[in-house]
Amino acid sequence: MLHRVVYITFLVVLVFPALSWATPGVPDPEQSNVETGLVEDVSLVVSPNGSGTPLTEAKNFQGQILDATVIITFRDSEGFPVLNMPAEDIWMESECGSLCFGNISSEQGTDINGQLFFQNPLFAGGCCEEYSLWISYNGVHIGEGTIPFIRYNSPDMNGDLEVNLTDVSSFASHFYSSYSYCADFKWDGVLNLLDVGILAGHIGSSCP
Ligand SMILES: [Ca+2]
């Protein structure tokens, strides 16, 4: 009898906790979330070759630089952080525009708090005046809806992931007639030489 008690005690004290420690965390989309520190709209210029605005240097309508770092926190069904999740399984997605790939690559997986930070420029084109970015893990939407406050436009105006004369023509049609956010790269409500300069700087850009 004593042996049985000792054996069961051994199982409870040593083996069961070891089993639970050995089980890798599985992220629960309901417990995980996506956030930024933003409280107002910012605009990014994105380019297919990734030479656009880093998320850390997004600008508001007044031209002030605001940090739009996207922080993803993965938790399991118990609410505990999920560590060491590989970054390649975590993707930025867009409801409009075009992405070369689910990029903003972070070389690091999730940290000790289950967090991963997206800060680099998107490899992308097209125009998204509404909030359109969201995060997926293995194709599953993480967090609620799209990430608020972040909009973007691109010298790749038609979103075919190349900046060429077709885009210049499209820009010119707005420049000489009707305002469009999609052509307002220096986001200030007017189309002028500052926007032309940004367009010119991205001619020839394409996905790597
Ligand atoms: Ca294009």
Ligand SMILES: [Ca+2]
């Ligand atoms: Ca402008």
